[in-house]
Amino acid sequence: MSRKFTPFILLLLFAMLLAACGGSADEPEAADTDTADTASTDEAMDEEMADEEMADEEMAQSVEVFSWWTGGGEAAGLEAMIGVFAEKYPDIAFENAAVAGGAGTNARAVLATRLQAGDAPDSWQGHAGQELIGTYVAADQLEPVNFLFEENGWLEVMPETLIPLISQDGNIYSVPVNIHRANVLWYNPTILSENGIDAPASLDEWFAAMDALQAAGMDAPLAMGEQWTALHLFETVALASLGPDAYEALWDGSGDWGSAEVTAALEDFAKVLTYVNSDASALSWQDAAQLVVNGDAAFNVMGDWAEGYFREIGFEPNTGYGWAAVPGTGGNFQFLSDSFVLPKGAPHRDAAIAWLTVAGSIEGQDAFNPVKGSIPARSDADRSLYGEYLLSAMDDWASNRVVGSLTHGVVANDAWKSEIDTALGLFLADGSIENFQTALVAGCASSGPCQ
Amino acid sequence: MRFNKDRMLAVALVSPSILAVFIFVYGFIAWSGRVSLSEWVGLLPNYEWAGFSNYANLLQDPRFQIDIRNTVIFTVLFVGGSLLVGLGLAVLLDQGLRGESFFRSLFLFPMAISFIVTGVVWRWLMNPATGSRISGLNLLFDNLGLDFLISRWHTTPQWGIAAIAIPAIWQMSGYTMALYLGGLRAIPESIREAARVDGATELQIYRFQILPMLRPITLSAMIILGHISLKVFDLIVAMAGKQVALDVPAIYMWTTTFDGNFYNRGAAIGMMLLLSVAVLVIPYLWYTLRTEAKV
Amino acid sequence: MTTLTPPRREKKSQRKLLLYIPLLLATAFYLIPLYLMLNTGFKSFAEVDLQTMWRLPSGLHFDNFTAAFEQLAPALWNSIRLVIPAAFISSVLGSINGFVLARWKFRGADFIFPFLLFGMFIPYQSILIPLVEFMRDINLYGGVPGLVLTHVIYGIPITTLTFRNYYATVPNELVESARIDGAGLLETYWNILLPLSIPSFVVVLIWQFTSAWNDFLFAVVLTSPANWPITVALNNMAGSQIIEWNVQMAGAFIAALPTLLVYIFLGRYFLRGLLAGALKG
Known part of the structure; x- marks a missing residue:
C-alpha cells in the first residue's frame, strides 16, 4: 500500500462510517439497498441486511x-x-x-x-x-x-x-x-382435612382456620409472592370487606376512599398479611401457588390461571388442590x-x-x-x-x-393502578394503615375519578 | 497553508463526535428537563407548562423518600465495604505471598461480569426461605452449623437494601483492590525501610506512612463507586424485581415512566439523579483537571 | 529483605502463613457464585433439588447448558451483532478524537474537554425519555442498529479520553520531526501515532466490548423482544421462574462466558482499561 494513499483510505473509511450512522438514520431504505448490493465482508452487517430483506418480503x-x-x-x-x-x-x-x-x-x-x-x-x-x-x-x-x-x-x-x-x-x-376469575382461594385439601377445617366462607372463618393452622405448627398458612400478588390479594380482601356495592363505588368516583369502611377493609388486609410467608417478596406467583400443592402452606389467593399451572405440574383437582371463592366474596365473580x-x-x-x-x-x-x-x-x-x-x-x-379486578386492569387505568401499587408497596414496607389510606385518597384525586 | 488545511481537517474530524455528544448528552438533558416541567402523563407527549410542581410533589412523595433512604444506606455500605475489602486484599497481596497473581485475578474476575448475571446468581444464594424450604447460603450455613449467619437477606424489613450491597461489593471490591495495589506498588521501598530503621512496626508503617499516601486513590475510588451506587438499577432489578421496599430512584424512574405513564415525574427523577451525580463528580473533575493543567 | 537475620525470617514466614487465612476466606467469597453456577449447571435434571444444591454433581451433564443455550441463542446472536460494531466504531472514533485533542490546540479545546468528561458520568435515566423519542424519530427504535448507535455515542467520551491520555504521552519530538518532514495531520496520525497505539486499541476495544455486552438499561429500553441482547433475555428468563433455577444458573454462566474469556486471556489490558477509566477521570 503506497503511503500516499493511506490518508485517503482512512478518510474514506471515516466517511463510510459516518454514512453508515447518518445515512441509515435519515433514509434507511436507500442506505440498505446500497449496501446490500455490494458484497460486504462484515458478517454482522450481512445478517442485518438479510433480516430486513426477509421482513420486507414477508410483509403480508x-x-x-x-x-x-x-x-x-x-x-x-x-x-x-x-x-x-x-x-x-x-x-x-x-x-x-x-x-x-x-x-x-x-x-x-x-x-x-x-x-x-x-x-x-x-x-x-x-x-x-x-x-x-x-x-x-x-x-x-x-x-x-x-x-x-x-x-x-x-x-x-x-x-x-x-x-x-x-x-x-x-x-x-x-x-x-x-x-378469568380473580377471587379464588386455592387450598390444600389434605392439610384442611387433617386439621378438621372446612373451606372458609367468611373472613372471620378464614382467620379462625389460619389461627388453628398456626397453632398446629404451620407458621405461614397463606402463601403470597412478589408485590403484584399482594395487590391481587388486596383487591379480593377489599371486595370481601366492603361488599360489591361499596367496592364498585370506589372505582366510579361515587365512593369515599377516606371512609371508615375503607379503613376497616385495610385493617382486614393487614390482618391477612400476618399469616403470610416471610419470603413473599422473593417468590413469583407460581412459587407461591406451588407452596400450597407441596403442603408448605394451606392457602393461596390467585386468579384461576393457577389451575392451569397446578395441572401442568401434575396435580389433580380435589386431591392435589381445592378451591372456593375468597372468603367473604361468595356470590361475586371478580373478573x-x-x-x-x-x-x-x-x-x-x-x-x-x-x-x-x-x-x-x-x-x-x-x-x-x-x-x-x-x-x-x-x-x-x-x-x-x-x-x-x-x-x-x-x-x-x-x-x-x-x-x-384492579390488578388486572378492569376498574382502573395504568396511571391510577400504578399509584395504588406504590401505596401498597409503601404499606408493605412501613405497615402504616393511616399512610396507606392517605395515599389511596391522594391516588384517586390525582389519577382517578375523585377530582 | 498546510497548517491551515490541517487545522480545518482536525476540526472536521472531531466535530461530528463533539456534536453528537453535545446533542445526546446536553441536548437530551435539556429535553428531559423540559419534560420534567410539563404535564406529560399518558402515552402521548404533552408539553403543557407545569412549573416545578413535579419536583415539589417528588420531594413530598413517600416513595421517593424511601428511594433516598435506600440510596444512602446502599451507598455507605457498598462504597465503604468495597474500600475496606479492597484495601485489605491489596495489603495482603502486597506481602509478597506465593500465588499472588492467581489471587489478584480471582478477586478481579467479577468485574468482567454484568450486574444482571451477578443478580441472577445472588438471588439464589440469598434465598430467604426458611424451615423445610431453606436453600442457598442459608442452607450452607445450616449445614456448616453456622446458624447464627442465617438471614432474611433482602427481605429483611427496613434493611433489606443492605443485603443488596453484598453482591455489589463482591463485584466491585476487586477493582478497589487493583487501585490500591497499584498505589502500594508505587510507594518506594525506601520509605518503609526508613520507618523500620526508626523502629516502627509493620502496622504502624501502614497506619502512619502508607495509608496517608493512598488518600488520593481512596478519593478516586469513592467518586467512581459513589456514582455507580447512585445509578444502581440492573442489580436490584435482577435480584428483587420491582418492589417499593427495595426501590431506588433509577427503578422508580423506570416504573413510573413506563408502567404508570408518568413521563413528567420520570423525567424529574432523572434530573434529580443527574443533580446528585453532578454534585459528586463536578468538584472532583474540576480538581483533577486543575492539577493536571499544573503538571 | 536479604539483610534480615535468619530468626526474623522464620518469624516472618510464619506470619506469612497466617496471612493465607483471610486470603482463603476471601477466595471462598469470590468463588461461591461461580461454584453455584457451574455446579448446578453440570447436574442432570434429576439431581436438581434445592436441598442438595451444594453437593457436587454425579458427573458432567450438559442438559442444563443445552436447555439454556437453546433459550438464549437468539439473544446471544443479538449481543454479538451489537458488541462487535459498537466496540469497533467507538474505538476508531475515540482514536481519531483523542489524537486531535491531544495534538492540536485550538480555541475551545479547554472548554470541550471537561464537557466530554462529564458525559462519562451522567446517569442515563436523565436522557432516557428523549433517547426513546429520538430513536423513534429516526426510525432506529427496536432494533440492534439503534442500540449500536447509542453505545457508540455514549462511548465517545471514554474512548476519546483514553486515547487522548495515551497520545499525550507520545514525545512531541516524534510528531514535530514528522511535521518537519512535511507530513500532514493524517499522515502523522497514520504513520506515527496509530502504530504506537495498538495497545490502547486493545484496551478500548475490550472496555467497549465489556460495557456493551453487560449493558441492561439501554437494551431493555431500546430493543423489542426479537432483538434483545443476552442481559435482557437472561433477566426475563430468570424473572419468569417457570424455568427451573438450574437452567437459570447455566444461562447465567453462558451470559458471563464471553467477557470472562476476554478477561482470562486479555486480563492485562482489561485491568489497564479499568485503571485508565478511574485514575485519569
Missing part, C-alpha cells in the same frame, strides 16, 4: 402478536391457538412476541416503550376495561373492531355484561378471548378478561384482522381456554372440553354478580 405474511403469556398453561394455550391460526392461515407467519413477568407488569412496560416509539406490534394482549380504555383508547392508539363483531356474529355469543367494558362511545376496541386489539396503523393490518378473527372464533377459544385454564368469552363453547374447575367457573359466571 407475518403477524407480530404481543402478550405476556410465556410460561405454563398460558404459553401452552397460546401455542394451541397459534395452531388453529396456522391451519386457517397457513401463509401467515406468526411472530410470538411474549414478554415474561407476572400479570404482564413487565410486558406492559415494554409495550408502552414500543408504542411511545411508534413501533406497535400488529396486535397485543390487553385486559378488558380501563386498562385498554383509559390507557390506549385515550391515547388514540386503537382502531374500533365493531365490524369484526358484526361480520362474525360475536355480539350474539359473547356475554352482554362484557361489551360495555370493552367499548367507549359505542365503539368496541378489543376481541376478548377468555374470562378479568384477556383480549386482543387492533392498533391504529398496524404494520400488517390484514394479518392482524386474521389473528383477531381466530381469537374470537369458537375453534380458537376452545383451543386456547381448556389449556390456559380459563373459560371462553363465548357462551357457545363445547362444555365437554373443560375440566371440573372450569365448568364450575362457567356456572358462576352465568349466575354471580360480576365485579371488576
